[in-house]
Amino acid sequence: MASYFDEHGCEPTGETGPELNTLLRWARILINDVRQYAEREGLELPPDIRKAPPASKECVANLKETNVLKDRSEKCPICLLPYRRGDVTKTLPCTHEFHQTCILPWLGKTNSCPLCRHELPTDDEDYEEYKKHKARAKQRQFETESLHNSMYT
Ligand SMILES: [Zn+2]
Numbered sequence: 405m406a407s408y409f410d411e412h413g414c415e416p417t418g419e420t421g422p423e424l425n426t427l428l429r430w431a432r433i434l435i436n437d438v439r440q441y442a443e444r445e446g447l448e449l450p451p452d453i454r455k456a457p458p459a460s461k462e463c464v465a466n467l468k469e470t471n472v473l474k475d476r477s478e479k480c481p482i483c484l485l486p487y488r489r490g491d492v493t494k495t496l497p498c499t500h501e502f503h504q505t506c507i508l509p510w511l512g513k514t515n516s517c518p519l520c521r522h523e524l525p526t527d528d529e530d531y532e533e534y535k536k537h538k539a540r541a542k543q544r545q546f547e548t549e550s551l552h553n554s555m556y557t
């Protein structure tokens with residue numbers, strides 16, 4: 405929830421007691437309520453409140469596919485079962501591997517790796533715009549800091 409405070413320009417007061425935890429819990433409940441309400445009413449939410457969109461179909465179709473030829477000892481991080489002969493796995497760009505049957509439903513809902521949150525491209529133009537905007541803001545901050553450093557050091 406740190407990002408909630410960042411994005412709203414206010415800082416947690418440094419309280420770490422039960423009050424802050426209660427507040428965070430309420431914030432989470434409220435955001436979920438807002439999402440559900442918007443879904444029901446068909447309202448557009450800003451992308452930072454909206455859930456991340458599904459991974460792009462093209463990207464999912466191009467994931468590396470592996471046919472498991474003999475039983476392996478590694479386990480699929482989603483279902484926690486080892487890969488067996490005859491299973492089909494998909495490998496994400498972050499090199500994390502999952503059963504095809506486990507990762508495809510996941511990527512149909514959200515665009516990030518369940519293990520490391522590495523984001524895949526999406527088909528959602530608004531969301532892609534928002535990501536670009538965030539990357540640009542970061543770059544600007546970096547440039548301002550570099551300028552500042554070169555002036556004062
Ligand atoms: Zn699995």
Ligand SMILES: [Zn+2]
Pocket residue numbers: 496498499500517518519520521522
């Ligand atoms: Zn990953």
